Amino acid sequence: MxxxxxxxxxxxxxxxxxxxxxxxxxxxxxxxxxxxxxxxxxxxxxxxxxxxxxxxxxxxxxxxxWDKYDSQRMSNTLETVPSGSTSTWRNPDTGAYYEATPKPAYYEDNRVYRDVELKAVVDGKDETVHAKAYRNPDGSWTLVQ
Structure with a gap:
């Protein structure tokens, strides 16, 4: 937990x-x-x-x-990757490995939301979390959970 x-x-x-x-x-x-x-x-x-x-x-x-590279990759994943598809990347500076699988977009409170499952391998430790993000007017994403 x-x-x-x-x-x-x-x-x-x-x-x-x-x-x-x-x-x-x-x-x-x-x-x-x-x-x-x-x-x-x-x-x-x-x-x-x-x-x-x-x-x-x-x-x-x-x-x-987590650095700017990871931030850009996650934002790009939420914006462009089809639901159920997985985007993977390895941070070239830290060596951390990430897999992000976004779920279908939905509307709530006049915003576009996507749930996402993020798996990470940081310093040899595997971790998985489910989160929720919404799209900002400028196209960036903000995680709320």
Whole structure:
């Protein structure tokens, strides 16, 4: 479960704005980790604290791995790859390997959305996450989940 949350953090980071990817990954990871920890642990406070610490660390590491190249590849995948088809790439700088499989587009709240399954191999570890993204007016994509 935590790996999925970390990969979501990675995907959120690739489309975010002003802070560094590592900082964004760390802060989002801490928030998501605390939430998951509080919801799944017997001791809610202890679970939240442990989850926040793990999320912060993993979000920072993953945030550093995802860069502009990966962002462009994911955005291109969401914009052009047919539903059910898989786009793959290896980041030439980090060596991380990604497979993204978008689902059919749909409309919600006057926006075009696509769900996507992202599989990643980062530092020899396989991770898979399911996320949701919407298209911005400029053609870029923003992940919301």
């Amino acid at each position: 935590m790996k999925k949350m970390v990969l979501i953090v990675t995907m959120l980071v690739f489309l975010a704005g002003c802070a560094s990817k590592a900082q964004q990954g760390a802060s989002t990871g801490a928030l998501l980790g605390a939430t998951v920890g509080a919801l799944t642990a017997g001791n809610k406070v202890q679970g939240a604290a442990i989850g926040a610490g793990l999320g912060l660390l993993l979000g920072y590491v993953i945030g550093n791995e």
